[in-house]
Each structure stands twice: as C-alpha cells, then as structure tokens.
Amino acid sequence: MSVATSGMERSGGGSEGRLKNAVLIAGPTASGKSALALEIAERRGGAIVNTDSMQGYSILNVLTARPTAEEMARAPHHLYGHIHPGTAYSTGAWLRDVMRLMAEDAFKDRIPVFVGGTGLYFRALVEGISEMPEIPKSVRDRWRYHLNEDGPERLHRILAREDPEAAQLLRPSDGQRIARALEVLEASGRSILKWQAEKGKPLIDRYSAEFLVIEPERAALVARIDSRFDRMLEAGALDEVRALLALKLDPALPAMKAIGVRELAAADAGELSFPEAIARAKIATRQYAKRQSTWFRNQLGPEWQRINSS
Structure with a gap:
C-alpha cells in the first residue's frame, strides 16, 4: 500500500x-x-x-x-x-x-x-x-485550591503520609507534581508510581x-525570534493577552505561562514600560529556544536527521 x-x-x-x-x-x-x-x-x-x-x-x-x-x-x-x-x-x-x-x-x-x-x-x-486515570474536575480543583491556599510543603507532608514512596521522589517545593500525585491517588486509589510503571x-x-x-544557527534564530515577536504585536498579541486575563484563570495553569503573557500583562497594567516588556519577552523566548535545542540535542537518538537552517 x-x-x-x-x-x-x-x-x-x-x-x-x-x-x-x-x-x-x-x-x-x-x-x-x-x-x-x-x-x-x-x-x-x-x-x-x-x-x-x-x-x-x-x-x-x-x-x-x-x-x-x-x-x-x-x-x-x-x-x-x-x-x-x-x-x-x-x-x-x-x-x-x-x-x-x-x-x-x-x-x-x-x-x-x-x-x-x-x-x-x-x-x-x-x-x-x-x-493515567481520568481525574474528575472536582478532585483536580480541590487539590489545586489546597496547593494555592496551603502551599506545596503542606501537601508534601500529606503525600508523605498517604504515598511515602512517591513523596520521596518529589521536592517539597514541587507543588504541581505533588498535587498531581495526590489527585491521581484520590481518583484511582493507586499510587502514581504504579501507573507510571505500566508500559505504554x-x-x-x-x-x-x-x-x-x-538545528538553526544561533544568531539567525535570535534574529527570527525578535522579528517574529514584533509581528505578533502587530497581529494582536496584546488583545489575546487581555482576552486570556479576562477569564481570571489560575496563574499556575500552563496557558498562563505562555511566553509573552506575563510580560505584556505587566505592561498593560502599567507595571512595566512596553519596550521593557517586549525586551523581556524576547529574552525569555531566546532562553526557551536554547532549552529546547539542548533537549533535542541530548535526548533524540541517532535516527533523527539533523537539519541546519539559517
């Protein structure tokens, strides 16, 4: 075929x-x-x-x-x-x-x-x-609420009591993963470690x-990042940030951490000048691109064909 x-x-x-x-x-x-x-x-x-x-x-x-x-x-x-x-x-x-x-x-x-x-x-x-088990929204929301109200260290102590093996593998400050382990335990009655051990x-x-x-040349990639962010602003990136903030979401959610959201929100609130916010967003994008490139270089095997672009 x-x-x-x-x-x-x-x-x-x-x-x-x-x-x-x-x-x-x-x-x-x-x-x-x-x-x-x-x-x-x-x-x-x-x-x-x-x-x-x-x-x-x-x-x-x-x-x-x-x-x-x-x-x-x-x-x-x-x-x-x-x-x-x-x-x-x-x-x-x-x-x-x-x-x-x-x-x-x-x-x-x-x-x-x-x-x-x-x-x-x-x-x-x-x-x-x-x-992984499906997590009911009520369970997820409850543990996220406790994470915000009580802090990760308190949740880590709860996890240490209920699932000590999982707790040993997590830093007490790693709130997102601690909350995830607790919600999996509550929703399924099984440790997250048991779920993770099952091969996919x-x-x-x-x-x-x-x-x-x-694998682009670094200088060329930096230039592309900077010019692209300028085009994003022209295309309505600030309006998107305003629409996102209007939802009043938990700042810990992944979408709220998209590069440019925090920077443009701060500028829109008068906490930063727009030139400073734009500069910070561009720097954050360059740093993110560097982390991605490092991960791909170290984690992808020999079957991956490396393509140089400029």
Missing part, C-alpha cells in the same frame, strides 16, 4: 494499529519547522498534527505562533487551538487526542506529519507512555517513520 493511500498499519482495526510513514519534525521555536511541515504535507499528501503544548490552547493564536488560517487551508491541520486555557493539558491527554484521530481515520488517505517543539510529546509518540504503546511504526530535527 502506498504512502498516498494509507498512513496506518492496521492490527485489528480502529486505533490499535501504528501509524506508518509518519514524518516527525522537531525544533526550537521560530526555527521554521511549521513551514517545513506544510511543504512536506502539500508535496506528499499529509495531514499536520500539532506537537507543541502551547499551540493546543485557544485564544493564544498569535502569541503561540500557530499557523495562520491561510496556511491551515492548504493542508489538514489537527490539534490546534482545541483546548480551553483553563485546562491543564498534559502529554497523556495529547496522546489520547492522537489516538482519537487515528480511530476517526484522520490519516486514512494521508501521511501524518507531526510538528512542534515539545520533546515529551515526541517521546510519547515514539515510545508510548503509561496510561508507541503510536507510530518507527521503522517506516522519518525523523527530522531542525
């Missing part, structure tokens, strides 16, 4: 098979990976899947550098802007969304092209991850997959 007619190897039908002939494109922010994904999708008949944790959130279209409406019209795009910013989206949730696409035959006549900058998503795609299932056939990671 040719690439043009199937992107999935069936093993019992539905989402139980592994995606064949997948293209994986990783790279730091502003490296040009979305443009490469679109070029490959158009040339080969592909469907693009967002593999970036921030681009899945709604409202932040511009600030997370999502593909434009015109670009998305040129090839099928999936998992962009489909999550409310009030949701603490996770790697497991993203993987389940990919499985849903597989079950819906989103790749029946197209090759899957995964593109983004979230390394853990790529790892989960290739290696699989442990299944890869979703792609790695032997037919193509692995690409973009």
